[in-house]
Amino acid sequence: MKIFLMTDMEGVAGILNHDDWVLPSGRFYDQGRRLLTEEVNAAVDGLFTGGATKVVVADGHGSGGIDPEQLDPRSQLLRGWDSTAPYPFGLDATFDGIGWVGQHAKAGTPFSHLTHTGGFEVCDQRVNGLSIGEFGALALCAMELGVRSILACGEAAFTQEAETLTPGILTAAVKNGTLPDGLDALSAEDYRKAKLGALHLSPRDARQQIRSAALHAAQLLKTAPHRFSFPAMHPPYTLERFLRQRGNQPPTTIVKTHPSSLIALFNQK
Numbered sequence: 001m002k003i004f005l006m007t008d009m010e011g012v013a014g015i016l017n018h019d020d021w022v023l024p025s026g027r028f029y030d031q032g033r034r035l036l037t038e039e040v041n042a043a044v045d046g047l048f049t050g051g052a053t054k055v056v057v058a059d060g061h062g063s064g065g066i067d068p069e070q071l072d073p074r075s076q077l078l079r080g081w082d083s084t085a086p087y088p089f090g091l092d093a094t095f096d097g098i099g100w101v102g103q104h105a106k107a108g109t110p111f112s113h114l115t116h117t118g119g120f121e122v123c124d125q126r127v128n129g130l131s132i133g134e135f136g137a138l139a140l141c142a143m144e145l146g147v148r149s150i151l152a153c154g155e156a157a158f159t160q161e162a163e164t165l166t167p168g169i170l171t172a173a174v175k176n177g178t179l180p181d182g183l184d185a186l187s188a189e190d191y192r193k194a195k196l197g198a199l200h201l202s203p204r205d206a207r208q209q210i211r212s213a214a215l216h217a218a219q220l221l222k223t224a225p226h227r228f229s230f231p232a233m234h235p236p237y238t239l240e241r242f243l244r245q246r247g248n249q250p251p252t253t254i255v256k257t258h259p260s261s262l263i264a265l266f267n268q269k
């Protein structure tokens, strides 16, 4: 049973803001990488204990978020994709399930932390009218490949987003955003600074919850795979991306279409 784990930094317990924790220039960046890697290790341990035989960890944070030396040696680390067509970030149809660790909610989500979709300039992104974030884009690609979304670990608002799009997914919520949203009129620069409040579990408790959810996710994928549902979406596909004002560029909307493939749609320039 082969599992793909996508990782990000902003949804990890103890990651308090961008500037200090998730950027290479940040004073706590190395600690942030350790916090993410230990959450990933908790998921890897739970997955193997639950019956996984192979776990590939994709380092999905922009500047990198995994410490290779600290990563559970039973897993393999994946980083680097075709810059002209990054989706689906190394996932393929040989995987049985996909999970997320350290994920944050999509742009515009109230009471989420470090909220964004790809970059802070994205106000919303919709496929066939359905609003999706980073999780949704990859979950849709996974659906196209026949890979089930089984595990969502990160901030609470993200775990709710995952349950809504892929009912049945196992979740671990490690922090709660404390600030509302409704900030579509903000520029990218201002939105980036607007969602910095959260109440965090201790990293130790967060890892326990992640390990437990991962263990159950792997067990259920083995014994009752149909409990994990695919998003309800059918071709043809239209992607709309709404961008905030950034610098002196006004808000804009980008529209792309594809007759049959979500992966091709997301990779379209």
Ligand SMILES: [Zn+2]
Pocket (backbone or CB within 6 Å): 008, 009, 010, 104, 118, 134
């Ligand atoms: Zn992200």
